[in-house]
Amino acid sequence: MTNNLDFLKNDSLTAASDLLGCYLEREIDGNIVTVKIVETEAYDQNDAASHSFKGQTERTKIMFGPAGYLYVYFTYGMHYCCNIVTDKVGVGSAVLIRAVEPINGIDMMEKLRRRQGIEISNGPAKLCEALNIDKTLNGHDLSVSPLKLLYNQSIPKEDIVISTRIGISKAKDELKRFYIKDNPYVSRV
């Protein structure tokens, strides 16, 4: 496991695959909460379903910035979702984190979610609540506290499944969703 995030400078599809198995380390009130990324979706500028499709706006400018930063957006009037910015500066691309597996600090996450088991983090808005991620972390540098991304090249290629994306109305059929085979926290099979 390393703190070198250079792999995020690749295109979003490559980065989405490489992010599987990586750890997120979140500090909440002096406690460390750790999770493993088990499901991702790639978004880039040529994708009608991407927030960056129509060019840079006040909301999406983070996606056009350097790789390794967090892009948080608010949706459906009540939920946050978080993305990891990828590719070069000037390219509007990011990877949506759709599901994570709790590793450490499970008590804290159960409390924040008021749920247990897979209901802690088997969906994009759920894991944001479990990690206490909101708009104040939009644009956060993932190499520093209170939210760090740690690279972990632990998932063999044959355990990575590629499929169509979820929860969008445009460009549904594109194969841009990646998840770890048989992991119980994956949001949907």
Added chain:
DNA sequence: AGCGGGATTTTCT
């Protein structure tokens, strides 16, 4: 097990 609706606010047309 599966369907349908409500919550609720930011963003862009």
Added chain:
DNA sequence: GAAAATCCCGCTT
């Protein structure tokens, strides 16, 4: 003014 990268609850089969 409508749609949105979602989730949860309650009702029906």
